[in-house]
Amino acid sequence: MxxxxxxxxxxxxxxxxxxxxxxxxxxxxxxxxxxxxxxxxxxxxxxxxxxxxxxxxxxxxxxxxxxxxxxxxxxxxxxxxxxxxxxxxxxxxxxxxxxxxxxxxxxxxxxxxxxxxxxxxxxxxxxxxxxxxxxxxxxxxxxxxxxxxxxxxxxxxxxxxxxxNDEQLATALESRTVIGQALGMLMERYGIDEDRAFDVLRRLSSQENTKLRDLAARVVARTISGPIAPH
Missing domain, CATH: 3.30.450.40 (GAF domain)
Known part of the structure; x- marks a missing residue:
């Protein structure tokens, strides 16, 4: 060269x-x-x-x-x-x-x-x-x-x-953060532990055919209409 x-x-x-x-x-x-x-x-x-x-x-x-x-x-x-x-x-x-x-x-x-x-x-x-x-x-x-x-x-x-790879890592970290925030809100609101909160989030994600990360963002933004009942 x-x-x-x-x-x-x-x-x-x-x-x-x-x-x-x-x-x-x-x-x-x-x-x-x-x-x-x-x-x-x-x-x-x-x-x-x-x-x-x-x-x-x-x-x-x-x-x-x-x-x-x-x-x-x-x-x-x-x-x-x-x-x-x-x-x-x-x-x-x-x-x-x-x-x-x-x-x-x-x-x-x-x-x-x-x-x-x-x-x-x-x-x-x-x-x-x-x-x-x-x-x-x-x-x-x-x-x-x-x-x-x-x-x-x-x-x-x-x-x-x-x-x-950096973009994928950033997306993964962002998803992990927002899911963690949503879990914390559910745990505080309903007095449940992290495993139960994750089960609620996962069930709603399946019912609404929505990615877990997107549903978590909606929970954090308080845009889900009606109460989230952890059955």
Whole structure:
């Protein structure tokens, strides 16, 4: 790595680490990615959600929709990087025979000719999605671009995994807190112990087909109409 790239990478790590949640992390990555490539006009991030892939963020809405068209068509460089190869290079979408329909759409709609797709993964069995960079020039990306992009993708995958885990932890802690508050209110109001209070909350949650955390929030906010009888 050259000194300029090392400085850019260090700055990117700090900036990504400062993001508060996955949406901000993804937006930050889309905004900063062009700095690492000599010719990069568009960027999209694809995310794996259970058994589907979607593109939640991209340089613009047109690109986002075209990026997602890969999954409906059943083929494209982003999908291939997630499913088959960690890195997929397309030198010219106008002539590449692998995905002719999708390639023509990219050329006609945005004038995109070249693309690089990098799998975002933190271990072989945990793929988060793909980083996709596009250029309006054919054969725009060099071998150095590929190597540096792989480093960026590895860094981005770690940042994304951290932000997802942090968000999940924050949600779990918030849920635990509000449930504890609701239990305390029931215990004080009805003179029951914690186990009985939890049984009441769980039974109401089942009866109303409501998540326990959401019901607890309603109890705390005193928005449940009528008394809560602990039978």
């Amino acid at each position: 050259n000194d300029v790239f090392e400085r850019q990478l260090a700055d990117a790590v700090r900036e990504l680490d400062a993001q508060s949640d996955p949406p901000h992390t993804l937006r930050c990555l889309v905004d900063m990615a062009p700095e690492f490539f000599e010719s990069c006009d568009y960027v999209g991030i694809s995310i794996v959600e259970r058994d589907r892939i979607r593109t939640p963020v991209a340089t613009n809405e047109r690109l986002r929709l075209l990026d997602e068209a890969q999954y409906e068509l059943g083929g494209g460089p982003c999908r291939a990087s997630i499913r088959d190869h960690a890195t997929v290079v397309v030198h010219d979408l106008a002539t590449d025979p692998r995905w002719p329909a999708w390639g023509r759409a990219m050329v006609n709609a945005l004038g995109i000719r070249s693309s690089l797709s990098f799998r975002l993964f933190t271990r072989p069995d945990r793929t988060w999605g793909a980083l996709n960079v596009y250029s309006t020039k054919p054969r725009a990306f060099t071998e150095e671009d590929v190597q540096q992009g792989q480093i960026i993708a590895a860094m981005a995958a770690v940042a994304l995994a951290r932000s997802v």
